[in-house]
Structure formats: C-alpha cells, structure tokens
Amino acid sequence: MPRYRLTIEYDGTPYAGWQRQDNAPTVQGAIEAAIFKFCGDRNSLGAAGRTDAGVHALRQTAHVDLTKDWAASKVRDAVNAYLVLAKDSVFLLNVEKVPDRFDARFSALGRHYIYRIINRRTPLALEANRAWWVSKKLDTDAMQEAAQLLLGQHDFTTFRSTQCQSKSPVKTLDVLDVQRHGELIEVRASARSFLHNQVRSLVGSLSEVGSGRWNNDDLLAALAACDRKACGMVAPAHGLYMIGADYSPIL
Known part of the structure; x- marks a missing residue:
C-alpha cells in the first residue's frame, strides 16, 4: 500500500482535538471521512x-496508507474538495508519496509550536478564538529572561497534564x-x-513572570518541585499553534 505524507492546516475551534472520537468532531475524523468519500x-x-x-x-504532519497508487496532487485536491463540502476548517496544504x-x-x-498572546486593554473581536487576550501589561523582557532558565534537559513534571501518557517527564527544551x-x-517553543x-503550562507560568506575580526564583522553584500543583495558570488552548515538525531529508 502506498504511503502518503500530509501537511495540514486547521482551525481547531470547532474540534475536540486531533484524535478521533466517537461522539465529537475531530481533525483526524474529518480527514479520514474525506478520504473514505474519495477512495473508500x-x-x-x-x-x-x-x-x-x-x-x-x-x-501539522500526518501519514496515511491508501489501497490505490494515486497521484499525490489528486489525493490533495480530492480530499480538500470533500472537506469543503463537509464545511470543515481543515485542509491539506501538500501531499507527497x-x-x-x-x-x-x-x-x-523536532516539533515546533507558537503561542500567540494579544496584550491590550480592549477585548478581542477578530482574534477571539485565535489568541489569548491578556489585558494586564506583560513585561516580555522578563518573560524572555525567565524562559531561558527552562532550556535544556529537565524533569518537567510540573508543566505536564496529570493525564499525560508519556513514559518519562524528562524532556529537552531546545527553544523557548x-x-x-x-x-x-509570540512564544516559540521547539523540542524533539x-x-x-x-x-x-510553560506559557501560563511565564505570564506569571510577565505580570510581576512571579520572579525567576519562583519559576525555578516551580520547575524543581516536580509537582503539577506548583504550575502557574495554564494558558488557554486557542492561542496555541503547531507550526511544523522536522524530518530527515532521506525520508
């Protein structure tokens, strides 16, 4: 079965996340439904x-195996056509074998994310579901300085969900x-x-520094605690964007 790499853009607002669910619309479910309508x-x-x-x-990057050896451009255009008909807010930017x-x-x-904060007194109209509105002035210089303390390999237990299924809380943060x-x-984060x-969780805790409620020592203490309860606020989902993943060119 030929394998296809999909590069995907989506507005996550109407979806219950990527992963397919039986009783809620998801990004994965939308694409798989469109593929079924296209080729069965x-x-x-x-x-x-x-x-x-x-x-x-x-x-976002995904892969799928199809029964027939379709031209990559045909897969892209046909799947997008069915996504349009379904009024989904998910589209394939590129498809390649x-x-x-x-x-x-x-x-x-490696994986790369960007988190968007709109920092102003006036609430958001056009970007209400596409950025986190923070009305209190944030000190971004202080946030940047604090962010550098989190680079490298650490036990990030404090900054992970209690439902996290990763085998280890130890990760290496390459960019923050x-x-x-x-x-x-904009907060940019990169790691394998x-x-x-x-x-x-990191963005929410950095906002505590930016607002003056925390200083660098408070952030380091939260990291060292290895306790979810030590985390600052968790920034809302609608400000987060997956912006890409890295792969070896031989693939």
Missing part, C-alpha cells in the same frame, strides 16, 4: 502531534523565546517531543 479507504492517520481541543495548526518507513510521529526529529510585536506577544499541555 478506512485507514487511520498517524500524526506528528495530537493537538488538544481548540489548538490550531499551520503545518513517502517510503513505508516514514512515520509522522516516530520519524519526527518570547518576542513582542506591538500588541502581539513535548509532554501533554507542556507548552501551554
């Missing part, structure tokens, strides 16, 4: 990251940068893999 295959998609309800993606050894999850060498562009604050809710 009921094969499951694998994904680089199983995003939560409300989380968006600019470039890949070797059977390619796995969107296990072949990934905070930048302001006027009212917009992340724990469940890790990015949102």
Whole structure:
C-alpha cells in the first residue's frame, strides 16, 4: 500500500482535538471521512502531534496508507474538495508519496509550536478564538529572561497534564523565546517531543513572570518541585499553534 505524507492546516475551534472520537468532531475524523468519500479507504492517520481541543495548526504532519497508487496532487485536491463540502476548517496544504518507513510521529526529529498572546486593554473581536487576550501589561523582557532558565534537559513534571501518557517527564527544551510585536506577544517553543499541555503550562507560568506575580526564583522553584500543583495558570488552548515538525531529508 502506498504511503502518503500530509501537511495540514486547521482551525481547531470547532474540534475536540486531533484524535478521533466517537461522539465529537475531530481533525483526524474529518480527514479520514474525506478520504473514505474519495477512495473508500478506512485507514487511520498517524500524526506528528495530537493537538488538544481548540489548538490550531499551520503545518501539522500526518501519514496515511491508501489501497490505490494515486497521484499525490489528486489525493490533495480530492480530499480538500470533500472537506469543503463537509464545511470543515481543515485542509491539506501538500501531499507527497513517502517510503513505508516514514512515520509522522516516530520519524519526527523536532516539533515546533507558537503561542500567540494579544496584550491590550480592549477585548478581542477578530482574534477571539485565535489568541489569548491578556489585558494586564506583560513585561516580555522578563518573560524572555525567565524562559531561558527552562532550556535544556529537565524533569518537567510540573508543566505536564496529570493525564499525560508519556513514559518519562524528562524532556529537552531546545527553544523557548518570547518576542513582542506591538500588541502581539509570540512564544516559540521547539523540542524533539513535548509532554501533554507542556507548552501551554510553560506559557501560563511565564505570564506569571510577565505580570510581576512571579520572579525567576519562583519559576525555578516551580520547575524543581516536580509537582503539577506548583504550575502557574495554564494558558488557554486557542492561542496555541503547531507550526511544523522536522524530518530527515532521506525520508
């Protein structure tokens, strides 16, 4: 069976996350339904990251095996056509044939996320479901300084969901940068893999630093506690975007 790599963009607002569920709309479910209408295959998609309800993606990666050897452009256009008919907010940016050894999850060498905060007094109209509105002025220089303390390998138990299924809480954080562009604050995070809710937990705790409620020592104490109760607020899902995953060029 030929294997296809899918690059996917979606607005996560109407979905209960990536992973297929029996009684709720999901991103995976929408794409699999469109594939079935296109070619009759009921094969499951694998994904680089199983995003939560409300989380968006600019470039999610998935793979799927199809029975027939279709042209990649045909798969893209046909699946997108059925997604349009279903009024889904999920589309395939690109489709390409890949070797059977390619796995969107296990072949990934790195994953990248961006978290968007709109920092202003006025509530959001156009970006209500696409960024976190924080009305109190945040000190992004303080947030950036604190973020650098979290780089490298740590036990991130404090910053993971109690429902996280990862075998180990130890992860290596390669990038955690905070930048302001006027009212917009962007937090970029990169690692080979992340724990469940890790990015949102880190952003929420950095916001505690930005607001002045925490300082660097408070953040380090939270990290060292290895206790979920020590985490600051968890930033809402609608500000988070998966922006890509890295793979070896030989794949």
